[in-house]
């Protein structure tokens with residue numbers, strides 16, 4: 001059930017894990033991953049192969065200690081509004097309560113984002129009766145800023161349905177913009193004081209190139225696809241995300257949490273498997289990248305494993321490229 005963590009090696013091997021959101025809570029490192037199921041069902045661009053049903057939370061006292069799997073923290077059967085596919089989650093802490101944010105398809109088949117609460121970082125988490133009003137698409141990532149304001153970043157193309165929400169409501173025929181039009185950006189919503197609702201409508205984040213022009217939808221090496229994560233380093237906001245079809249983790253920076261962000265470069269080259277998804281966290285004076293690949297299943301896209309690597313910054317604040325292995 002537990003093993004010593006090693007850089008670029010699966011954090012655990014007794015279950016398939018993906019989409020790691022790492023946080024330091026109560027002096028320990030907690031990882032909130034998806035829990036991939038082993039199955040032989042269909043695989044397609046809609047992401048039907050990612051049919052996860054529960055979440056397991058992992059923790060480490062430090063990198064010299066074994067990884068603990070805290071068992072089932074939340075199951076689909078206990079979420080009244082959700083029908084299937086518990087995808088990439090995140091967690092946050094505020095005012096004595098831990099908040100667990102997760103996407104799932106609602107009873108109509110549209111992705112929404114829900115929240116569950118616990119008094120402890122490992123859960124179990126009790127879900128709210130309905131999804132967050134005004135939420136849609138996938139991959140929530142929550143930043144609680146130094147001034148106490150909390151922001152949720154979210155969105156993902158294709159199976160994540162972001163292109164179907166361009167008009168403010170779900171449009172089943174919604175498509176990605178033309179290659180020479182601005183790419184779709186991730187969304188950001190400020191969370192209310194209670195961390196359970198949006199304080200206002202979600203807004204699209206602009207990601208600009210070095211000339212201040214929006215990245216274009218055809219710029220698949222740099223445009224946003226899914227898996228947004230925002231962290232702060234030396235007062236600067238770093239928005240990192242997956243480029244999906246080109247399988248990279250890249251980043252952009254801004255002086256404000258809502259952007260606009262300016263594209264900077266690549267963090268991680270493509271890994272084994274189609275998806276790439278990550279988080280960045282500071283722990284005991286070092287910075288770490290948590291990511292996943294499909295090496296544990298020798299390349300099966302929906303049977304992934306969480307890994308980590310130390311992350312280093314250059315003196316000018318740019319991030320050094322991490323090689324997957």
Ligand code: FUB
Pocket residue numbers: 018019034050087088138139156226227275276277
């Ligand atoms: O794990 C299911 C989906 O695959 C996530 O929500 C995406 O970010 C991708 O990793």
